[in-house]
Amino acid sequence: KQEVTQIPAALSVPEGENLVLNCSFTDSAIYNLQWFRQDPGKGLTSLLLIQSSQREQTSGRLNASLDKSSGRSTLYIAASQPGDSATYLCAVRRVDSSYKLIFGSGTRLLVRP
Amino acid sequence: DAGVIQSPRHEVTEMGQEVTLRCKPISGHDYLFWYRQTMMRGLELLIYFNNNVPIDDSGMPEDRFSAKMPNASFSTLKIQPSEPRDSAVYFCASSLQAGKKFFGPGTRLTVL
Numbered sequence: 735k736q737e738v739t740q741i742p743a744a745l746s747v748p749e750g751e752n753l754v755l756n757c758s759f760t761d762s763a764i765y766n767l768q769w770f771r772q773d774p775g776k777g778l779t780s781l782l783l784i785q786s787s788q789r790e791q792t793s794g795r796l797n798a799s800l801d802k803s804s805g806r807s808t809l810y811i812a813a814s815q816p817g818d819s820a821t822y823l824c825a826v827r828r829v830d831s832s833y834k835l836i837f838g839s840g841t842r843l844l845v846r847p
Numbered sequence: 848d849a850g851v852i853q854s855p856r857h858e859v860t861e862m863g864q865e866v867t868l869r870c871k872p873i874s875g876h877d878y879l880f881w882y883r884q885t886m887m888r889g890l891e892l893l894i895y896f897n898n899n900v901p902i903d904d905s906g907m908p909e910d911r912f913s914a915k916m917p918n919a920s921f922s923t924l925k926i927q928p929s930e931p932r933d934s935a936v937y938f939c940a941s942s943l944q945a946g947k948k949f950f951g952p953g954t955r956l957t958v959l
Contacts, residue, residue: 768947768948770950775955776952776953777851777938777950777951777952777953778938778940778948778950779950780947780948780949780950783946783947823890825890833878833880833895833897833902833903833942834892834895834903834906835890835892835948837889837890838889839889840889
């Protein structure tokens, strides 16, 4: 059974700092991995999607890496800003025909001005 | 595009009442998903549709839950009768095949 874990559960950093969020999964047979952002009381916004054949994806100040063999992904945020404060969730899609996403419990990020 | 639209945004009802949540996916998307989010269990997939056909409803908790997608632009999730433990935020999401999922703003359901 696929399990997705995110560490740390919460993180508080001063503005301008570079930071790394971690995601690990127990079954390396994944189709892809997706990082989402969720603001309080809002839905999820897709940030980056990495296919199983890819090692990383970049969008602006965000860079996500994928190491399937070790069951890990990281989300790197450069030069953090208060507007980056949100909960970040990673989700993996299984390699079978199912379109289910298995979500981690998220990392709650606070960037202090 | 307005994104995925859900209604209502908030619903407060009494135990035993019927609840209907609505979703309009992004135009052109062929997959539609219903998720439930709670503090205890996080995000859980309830059911998903492909081209209006239910593909996997194994996440639907009980027979009290049902979902329909009568056409490509509309889906409903119904709970009848509702119970306090159904209180959660219900999200609808859509995607084009294996691409990124786009989530709606969610419906916050409170069952008293």
